[in-house]
Amino acid sequence: MVPRFMPVLDVWDDTDDTFTVELDPGPAGFSFRPGQFNMLYVFGLGEVPISISGDPATSGRLLHTIRGVGPVTSAMRDLAKGDLVGVRGPFGVPWPVGLASSRDVVFVAGGIGLAPLRPALYHVLNHREEYERVSLLYGVRSPHDLLFEDEVTEWRGRFDMAVRVTVDTADRKWRGSVGVVTKLIPRAPFDPHNAVAFICGPEIMMQFAAEELAKSGVRAGRIHLSMERNMKCGIGLCGHCQFGKDFICKDGPVFTYEALHSRLDVREV
Amino acid sequence: MSTTAVVERENFEELFEALRARGYESVGPTVRDSTIVYDHIETVADLPVGWTDIQEAGTYRLVRRKDEALFGYVIGPHSFKKYLFPPRHTLFTLEKTSEGVKLVDAGDPVPQYAFIGMRPCELAAMSIQDRVFGEGPFFDTEYLRRRQQVFVVAVNCVETGGTCFCTSMGTGPKALEGFDLSVTELLGDAGHRFLIEAGSPLGEEVLADLPHRAAESGEVADAERLLEQAEGAMGRSLDTGGIKELLVGNPEHPRWERVGEQCLTCTNCTMVCPTCFCATVEDTQSLDGATAERVRRWDSCFTTEFSYIHGGSLRPSAAARYRQWMTHKLASWIDQFGTSGCVGCGRCITWCPVGIDITKIAAAIRASEEKKHALA
Ligand SMILES: Cc1cc2nc3c(=O)[nH]c(=O)nc-3n(C[C@H](O)[C@H](O)[C@H](O)COP(=O)(O)OP(=O)(O)OC[C@H]3O[C@@H](n4cnc5c(N)ncnc54)[C@H](O)[C@@H]3O)c2cc1C
Ligand code: SF4
Ligand code: SF4
Ligand code: FES
Numbered sequence: 001m002v003p004r005f006m007p008v009l010d011v012w013d014d015t016d017d018t019f020t021v022e023l024d025p026g027p028a029g030f031s032f033r034p035g036q037f038n039m040l041y042v043f044g045l046g047e048v049p050i051s052i053s054g055d056p057a058t059s060g061r062l063l064h065t066i067r068g069v070g071p072v073t074s075a076m077r078d079l080a081k082g083d084l085v086g087v088r089g090p091f092g093v094p095w096p097v098g099l100a101s102s103r104d105v106v107f108v109a110g111g112i113g114l115a116p117l118r119p120a121l122y123h124v125l126n127h128r129e130e131y132e133r134v135s136l137l138y139g140v141r142s143p144h145d146l147l148f149e150d151e152v153t154e155w156r157g158r159f160d161m162a163v164r165v166t167v168d169t170a171d172r173k174w175r176g177s178v179g180v181v182t183k184l185i186p187r188a189p190f191d192p193h194n195a196v197a198f199i200c201g202p203e204i205m206m207q208f209a210a211e212e213l214a215k216s217g218v219r220a221g222r223i224h225l226s227m228e229r230n231m232k233c234g235i236g237l238c239g240h241c242q243f244g245k246d247f248i249c250k251d252g253p254v255f256t257y258e259a260l261h262s263r264l265d266v267r268e269v
Numbered sequence: 270m271s272t273t274a275v276v277e278r279e280n281f282e283e284l285f286e287a288l289r290a291r292g293y294e295s296v297g298p299t300v301r302d303s304t305i306v307y308d309h310i311e312t313v314a315d316l317p318v319g320w321t322d323i324q325e326a327g328t329y330r331l332v333r334r335k336d337e338a339l340f341g342y343v344i345g346p347h348s349f350k351k352y353l354f355p356p357r358h359t360l361f362t363l364e365k366t367s368e369g370v371k372l373v374d375a376g377d378p379v380p381q382y383a384f385i386g387m388r389p390c391e392l393a394a395m396s397i398q399d400r401v402f403g404e405g406p407f408f409d410t411e412y413l414r415r416r417q418q419v420f421v422v423a424v425n426c427v428e429t430g431g432t433c434f435c436t437s438m439g440t441g442p443k444a445l446e447g448f449d450l451s452v453t454e455l456l457g458d459a460g461h462r463f464l465i466e467a468g469s470p471l472g473e474e475v476l477a478d479l480p481h482r483a484a485e486s487g488e489v490a491d492a493e494r495l496l497e498q499a500e501g502a503m504g505r506s507l508d509t510g511g512i513k514e515l516l517v518g519n520p521e522h523p524r525w526e527r528v529g530e531q532c533l534t535c536t537n538c539t540m541v542c543p544t545c546f547c548a549t550v551e552d553t554q555s556l557d558g559a560t561a562e563r564v565r566r567w568d569s570c571f572t573t574e575f576s577y578i579h580g581g582s583l584r585p586s587a588a589a590r591y592r593q594w595m596t597h598k599l600a601s602w603i604d605q606f607g608t609s610g611c612v613g614c615g616r617c618i619t620w621c622p623v624g625i626d627i628t629k630i631a632a633a634i635r636a637s638e639e640k641k642h643a644l645a
Contacts, residue, residue, distance in 0.1 A: 001360055001361070001410075001563075002360075002361050002363075002372055005369055005370045041552075043363070043365070043370065043554065043558075043561050044552060044553060044554025044555075044558065044561035044562075045552055045554070046552045047550070047552065047563075069579040070579060084369060084370055086370070228578060229576070229578065229583070230575065230576055230577055230578050230583075232548065232549050232550050232568075233548075233550075235406075235407035236406075236407055237401075237402065237407060237409050237546070237548070238547060238548050238549065238550075238568070239546060239547030239548070239568070239570070240547065240549070240568070240575060240576070242570075242593070242597065242601070244517070244596075244601055245517075245600075245601040245604035245605060247605070250406070250407070266520045266521065267589070268583060268584045268585070268586060268588075268589030268592075269520070269589075269593075
């Protein structure tokens with residue numbers, strides 16, 4: 001349960017409240033699968049679960065994209081090159097990108113939910129020929145909150161991928177859609193009978209998106225979402241992350257909608 | 270394994286000697302603050318000799334017995350869990366050096382404990398925690414380190430408590446496995462004696478050190494009869510038939526709301542439970558920032574912080590927290606670890622300040638379910 005320490009290579013802001021920390025895992029690199037997370041530890045302050053947001057194909061730099069919300073995540077914003085961060089992981093069940101091959105792939109992201117999805121997006125784009133149509137439906141509160149803006153713009157320019165972005169509240173410059181991300185689902189290019197969906201964002205958004213996809217005909221077993229719960233250990237021992245019978249840390253965080261939907265309907269599980 | 274031996278009361282002391290000689294620190298029941306707790310014990314005199322406990326929902330009282338029984342009570346608020354999974358302990362200490370961060374070797378050897386007077390329900394609780402911490406894919410090395418060297422002296426329950434229901438949970442009143450020695454205390458006209466069975470080679474070795482003789486068939490039959498009586502004399506019972514489906518299928522049952530109105534969310538039930546394994550960590554650093562420490566301490570699903578994620582607690586209501594606790598104990602535990610998370614020790618009933626009773630809540634939910642079926 002002792003973390004491994006890795007030096008910070010760089011820290012940069014993605015939006016007003018979100019930043020990316022790049023760590024040097026050393027010569028051995030750090031292999032992980034898309035959707036897995038690490039427990040990141042700030043010396044003496046605390047340890048929190050953070051998804052890996054980089055490309056699984058480049059194991060030499062380890063990226064985490066973090067929103068500063070409390071003591072530990074805010075302290076991470078103040079990290080500087082050379083500082084040491086404790087890392088335990090990678091933990092958790094990944095996005096089943098293999099299951100999606102030869103199918104249409106639909107990514108649905110809400111806010112910072114794009115970060116845990118990005119490794120899966122990279123994987124799919126790195127192996128583009130293995131997949132049918134690929135789409136990214138991305139919803140954020142306002143245009144300021146757009147994460148990985150340059151990359152999203154680049155993906156938009158690709159002919160082999162459909163990217164739709166929507167905001168809850170637009171400003172005067174905004175030319176895209178306004179409204180919740182679920183509204184993008186009916187017009188997204190996928191065949192519901194041959195599609196796999198990966199959803200990440202606030203729980204309520206994931207629930208609505210999963211419902212909408214299921215309504216459109218995607219099988220509940222092919223809709224995947226990544227759950228978030230309080231975590232103290234990341235390895236199934238502290239009990240904090242329980243959601244009914246599942247430990248989100250080791251049985252998840254990625255689950256099928258089929259496995260979760262009856263629990264998502266109950267309050268305060 | 271071996272045949273049953275009889276050790277007379279005056280020779281029972283030698284058990285402590287035999288364990289000490291092998292490097293064991295004996296821990297077990299002793300009286301403190303009018304309660305039977307588990308602590309370090311040196312001799313028979315440290316045991317609650319001649320005491321018994323009267324337990325009911327929200328009530329615990331020690332009273333004198335008419336005899337000088339050594340084990341004439343059931344269980345108090347402590348469980349042996351505290352020795353294997355300490356309520357608070359340091360996981361690691363780190364130090365910043367010019368080369369980076371280095372682990373300060375704690376080097377604390379773990380005590381080699383002998384658990385004296387471990388009741389069958391507690392033995393069952395320990396085997397449940399063995400699964401929780403030792404089944405993988407990740408292991409709790411702290412727990413396993415301590416657990417590996419434990420010597421168990423189990424004591425069968427010839428008398429039961431007012432809140433006990435081990436018979437329902439299949440964990441007692443007789444210890445069937447997992448002990449080094451198992452003891453049944455016999456009192457009465459034929460004299461104060463202990464029927465002892467060894468459950469391991471080490472147990473046989475220790476038993477060989479005590480002056481003993483082979484048990485007579487009448488003595489074995491007496492013990493069996495007492496244990497059978499105890500089986501039928503449990504203060505509580507719980508119908509476990511289809512319990513998982515019953516609870517998982519009733520998350521919106523009105524009874525949760527009602528119990529939520531009574532529950533003080535004091536966490537007592539989780540603190541006394543011998544199987545609860547939840548913990549949190551506290552990270553701190555020295556004032557100069559040179560060293561940091563992580564301490565792990567018991568936690569409870571009855572606090573709001575337990576399920577806190579940015580924005581608030583996911584289980585703000587007492588009803589939801591009670592439901593989490595009971596559904597975990599009796600239902601989801603089965604999915605997670607292939608066993609119930611409740612051994613029927615009754616502690617959560619006794620130590621609940623408002624006397625909430627897990628067996629009654631389960632029965633109430635079952636009753637309305639049955640009524641529903643009857644009407645359908
Ligand atoms: C599997 C998983 C992946 C995550 N990935 C990311 C990510 O990629 N980027 C990101 O910014 N955030 C992510 N989070 C959320 C992140 O862990 C929390 O924002 C963080 O724990 C907040 O800690 P804090 O001390 O800064 O703030 P506080 O809100 O003050 O947190 C106090 C404590 O509560 C707990 N806690 C609070 N919020 C959460 C939460 N949302 N999830 C789990 N525990 C929480 C933690 O134990 C924390 O130490 C993820 C959470 C999980 C479970
Ligand atoms: S009942 Fe609560 S405290 Fe006990 S193990 Fe389950 S979740 Fe943890
Ligand atoms: S839930 Fe209650 S009766 Fe069951 S093992 Fe825990 S404390 Fe004992
Ligand atoms: S985070 Fe500790 S059990 Fe899942």
